[in-house]
Amino acid sequence: MPTEPTDPVTPRRTRLTPEREGELYTAVLDILREVGYDALTMDAVAARTHASKATLYRQWRGKPELVASALRHQKPVRTSDVDTGSARGDLRALMCAADDAQMEKDAALMRGLSRAAHNNPDLLRALREMLIEPELAELDAVLRRAVDRGEIAADNPALDYVGHMMVGAFVARHLVEDRHPDSAYLSRYVDAVIIPALGL
Known part of the structure; x- marks a missing residue:
């Protein structure tokens, strides 16, 4: 499948204010929800945000990196910021951080992106490098604290699969029940699946 060309040179990060960066990320996710990944273009992002394509390519190598960065930025809570003092509290804080309306929008967005990533190795690589691997590293730190606390x-052995279980909670409900995950469902899932698996 043809992909939008990317700058072969490693991009030079320029200084954007956090507010401006947030505006760009919001626009990217809005366009993604409107037209999907394949139809999203750097031209459309530039037009929506009144930015130049040159600025976008200086900040991000191309569309896959921009999308992965936008997804990481819009997370309602940083995994590294979660420390409730208990493993159960941390897991519930991570799973139920967004309100139900936002979770429904995000679940639909991630389903579309997972299909796109299946056909686009550049997107899959960017998601792994910029979103999935950093999140798993931060989750590992949360779990290590629980181990250190005893x-x-x-x-x-379940420690190696907590990330899989958390992703599964979001994916499986729509497949099995044709319903979006909400905070009540995710709270029950934590208590019924993840907590027993960890021996808590």
């Missing part, structure tokens, strides 16, 4: 056994 809540979870260091050799518990």
Whole structure:
């Protein structure tokens, strides 16, 4: 499948204010929801945000990196900021951070992106490098704290699969029940699936 050309040179990051960067990311996600990944173009982002394409390519190598950065930016809570003092509290804070309306929008967006990533290796690479791997590293730090507190056994085999379980909670409900995950469902999921698996 043809993809939009990307700058072969490593982009030079220019200084954008956090507010301006947030505006760009919001526009990217809005366009994604409107037309999907394949139809999203850097031209459309530039027009929507009154930015130049040159600025976009200096900040991000291309569309995959811009989309992955926008997704990471819009997360309602940073995994690294979560520290409630208990593993259960941390997991519930991570899973139920967004309100139900936002979770429904995000779930639909991620379903579309997962289909796009299947056909676009550049998008899959960007999502892994810029979103999935950093999030898993931060989740690992959350779980290590629980191990250090003595809540979870260091050799518990489920520790390697917490990320999989968390993603599964969002994906499976729509497939199995044709319903979007909401905070009540995710809270029950944490208590019924993840907490027992970790031996808590």
